[in-house]
Amino acid sequence: MLPEISRSVIKNSLLLALFAAVTVAVVAITQQSTESRIATEERAAQIRALGEILPAHSYDNALLDSVIYLNESLLGHRTDTPTYIASVEGQPAAVILQANAADGYSGTISLLIGIMADGTLSGVRVIHHKETPGLGDRIELAKSQWIKSFDGKSLNNPEERGWAVKKDQGDFDQFAGATITPRAVVTAVHKALQYFDQNHAQLFAHLKTTEVSQ
Amino acid sequence: MNPSFRDITINGLWKNNPGLVQLLGLCPLLGTSNSTVNALGLGIATALVLICSNAAVSLIRNAVTNAVRLPVFVMIIAALTTCIELLMQAFTYELFQILGIFIPLITTNCVILGRAEAFAAKNSIARSSYDGLMMGLGFTLVLVAIGATRELLGTGMLFTNMHLLFGSIAEHWQVVVFEDYKGFLLAILPPGAFLVLGLLIALKNWIDQYYAEHIASTAEVTAPAVSRRVRVTGVVD
Amino acid sequence: MTLPRITSPHAKGANRTQRVMLLVMAAAVPGILVLSYFFGIGPLLNITLACSFALLFEAAILALRQRPVAFFLKDGSVLVTGLLLALALPPYSPWWLIAVASGFAVVFGKQLFGGLGQNPFNPAMLGYVVVLISFPVEMTAWPAAHSIDVAAGLQYVFFGQALPDGWSQATVLDSLKTNSNLTLQELWDSNPAFGLFAGYSSEWVNLSFLLGGLFLLRKKLFSWHAPVGMLAALFIMSLVFWNGSGSDSHGSPLFHLLSGATMLGAFFIVTDPVSSATSVQGRLIFGVGVGILVYIIRAWGGYPDGVAFAILLMNLCAPTIDYFTRPRTYGHQTAKRGFKTGE
Incomplete structure (x- = not known):
């Protein structure tokens, strides 16, 4: 039987780890699902910036x-x-x-x-x-x-x-x-x-x- | 014990407004309020994080122990902010670039941790989410009021670049209020944020005072001399 | 027998504030005359507009604050604010620019803090900086000396007509700052705005403000510490960083003392009893700080002149300076050094 203090430390650590895992999972899922769209947007923004000074039809x-x-x-x-x-x-x-x-x-x-x-x-x-x-x-x-x-x-x-x-x-x-x-x-x-x-x-x-x- | 939804509304929008009364989250309030679109964008992002974090905190409020309460809250808020950041990057990329560092900084916005601690950790999910909505709305309204005032004073126009948030339908929302306006640059620059916020707070206090006096004077009319008799100190005139 | 119900103090001097303000205005007269000699009615127009707007705003906000309007207007402090603001602004400033500057000076710089004696910043400089930051184009349009077309100037001031070409001219501080390839000698020869030591007009304007300042000093309106501290610091800074007369020169010590708003700042603004430090030692530090900052802003900063910014920055420091230079209270032991060095 563990002393009470150790039990509470273990319980709290596990709780914290659980929440860390859940939040990381949420972020990971969001990141996965937005990754390709972000990449497209980034390229589109760069193309728009370059298109300002070099029209798209000239290349x-x-x-x-x-x-x-x-x-x-x-x-x-x-x-x-x-x-x-x-x-x-x-x-x-x-x-x-x-x-x-x-x-x-x-x-x-x-x-x-x-x-x-x-x-x-x-x-x-x-x-x-x-x-x-x-x-x-x-x-x-x-x-x-x-x-x-x-x-x-x-x-x-x-x-x-x-x-x-x-x-x-x-x-x-x-x-x-x-x-x-x-x-x-x-x-x-x-x-x-x-x-x-x-x-x-x-x-x-x-x-x-x-x-x-x- | 449980605050009514009406109280939550009044608190979030007016009596305990995060921007004008609690003065929490001043950094984004001052940093991104130089145009209506920036203010609205950051206001909505903050409100979303606030609603979700309040709901999540309320959901787990009985599961977490006191010892790890704060780390867990911070983790939830940080995760939600990261998600909002990624979503903004995916769907409003240009606005994301303009707001820049202020989006990740939502994590450190004291309003969010403050509401998690002061409200969501003690109330039901429905009330907490509603509190998040009202606090977020109150914050957004103040942010937009400052943003619009600064934009109007600084450029003489309103709703410039709203398409960054609403897409191509907002292309022509820009309103030129003052033709041939010189542009009061100070309003757009950082000092303008402090000045406009100060004036808004003054305005709110003035309205409160006006109503307090108004109510007091009507109360005096309706409740006659009786009230004077109860007074035991001071001079009755 | 009835006893007079008057409380102390029983012996009163003349209305101090009013007298001080009148003396300050009198001391500015040589400067105003010299400015008018160079820029025609422009400075007088500035003064009239700035004082009227300042009075108007002061009266309006006093009424709003439910204070006795006439009583506070009579002390003359608002006229001095308007006057100093007008002297700092470019002659023939547009009326709306003067209105904004006086409004900010009186409302935000003075009354919102609680009126005369409560303002942490010098109101005139605050109003000046607000318009300097907000309307840099108008604020850099100093007219060229003597060649003033009064009609064009009036149309610019009151109706916003565009200025004719060559009407305005870069100030010497601005020319020095934007100079990239001329040596000082070439700059002096090529640009009529340069005079003997500093600007053709600004050296005389500065000398006349120096004259007015010495008059105030003689009248014991302020001690010598703050102005001397500022001028000495500016002199030493410009001597230490004086890098010759090449094209990257920051200008000579004499140039810095006699151009821009140096003398106006040193004798009329740094000496403001409200927003500067209080103790003698503190005023010396205050002045030195202003002088150092003026030079830093002029030489390496983003604006050609830095007097207004320097004074506002030091206004911010004044409470701290006061805290560290508090004179020893009689009977207390701690400040042994203060006892020896102080009087």
Whole structure:
């Protein structure tokens, strides 16, 4: 016969274990039943995000699977960053790369930049920033259309010196009261275009290797 | 001993409202109330967890011993929150991304453990679930009131992005209340949450006081001089 | 024989609060004149609007709180709040911006805490920060000195018409902060907003507020501790972190002392007897804290000027400072050091 204290410890432990098992089971069942739907939703959300800057009809490959990882100082990368390569019937169509502008007003501005194979910009979106609300945050599409002023631009349109904000004698508008933020974004996009210009052969080379391996 | 359903309703929605009186769960209350859709999304999620956890706690209230009561309650709440999180991820993915850390944080929302301890552990399943519903509703109402006020003051619009919660039928629910509005940014930023919550609490206290005075004055009219005679201290004027 | 039923104190001075407030307003006159010299009727417009709105809000909320309206309005404190707010705002601020700022200053900054003497924060700075955070575009539209088109300014203030190009100009603190590739010398040469040491207009405005402040100091309205602490700390910070005149410069010590709201803050706001620390030692610490924070915000923060933020942050610290700098009570033994260092 166990002393009473041990009996109560054992009883309570078993009770706790029972509840742990039940709650784990409940979570496990929910997880099992939602797993595939969550995966689909995640992919759909990513596709929607990429579709913002590269319309779905401009490529025909599985964009999310056609990914390479870059760690380029020119693009402001600090870790391996995914870059998506789009193609039409196996031919290079576009790339979507992420660039970070470290010289924002407060902290890094992360951009998603879509560049067509011919070097024109299909679109730019800000995915993360910490700029001042009401001033610098107009780089978001939700706040202003400014970010769309990059659509269709390329390395030679405008010319080299046009790749700056108007205050620095460039072609791009700054915002009332905020110069640093748009300046940082313009510079980062310009650098991304330069990077693409120098490296597009390597970027699209990935397309051939995957083609072969498939 | 058993509180009536009417009392539970009044307590949850007004007299003992978790947001305005108990001031429990302030972290999500302040953190996610910058728009109506965020507030409603988190309010519903919290209410669901609250109803389920109250029901579950009430169901097992006679089986658990005092020694393991709290760990068991916490386990139930955590499991339910995880389930809600997974469900939100599956069915309202974008809203899930916006609310982010606040959904797992429902576990730590004091309202839920508080109700489990103070009510569900002592009452029947029906009463406990109903209490969860009313407390959850009271919390959601306050959250939505703050969210809508902040959204209106901050952007001049209401019901923006409601499709995140209700799907494509809510695509055009956005109402522009003030045309050409400058946007009072402070309301959207964190200080706005404190200011609006403070004003709501003040409003509630003012209404309570108004009614108390109103009732007192009508009572005085209906019950004449008798009441003055009973008074033994102070000055009768 | 009837005895007069008056309680002590029997010897009363002049209405202290009223006199203090009148002196503060008088001391602001040089600053107002210099501001008007540079920006035309803009500052006067600000003052008129801010004081009217502040009076209106104060009267309204006093009535709501069932307090004697005329009695509290007469002490002049609300006019000083309106005045300081008006001086901090950019000249020709839109009327609704001034209304929001005065409303927050008086209602949220002062009356909700219980009125004059109860407010933990300086009301004027609170109102200023509310609009600074909420309407950054309007708050960065400082007009360019002398080139004021009064008609355009009035239309902007009262009817929300857009400002003509070149009407507003970045302040020197803003230009320095957004500068990326010019050395200080180049910046000075290229930008007419820069003057001899600091801003073309701001150096004179700051000097005139310094003058007014010295007058108040002479009138013994406040002790030297808080303003000197703030200015000394700002000076030392800008000297220690003075990284030359290259393109990443944070500006010279003289530049920091004479630009932005430095002098207005040092002599008119840091000296606020209600929201600052109470003991002499505490005021010194309070001022030093403000000075350090001003520099940190200017050099590395998210806004070009930091006086308002710094003062509000130190207002938060004031009760703690008071707790640790309580003078020794006579007859108690514990504070031996306090006995030696204090007077």
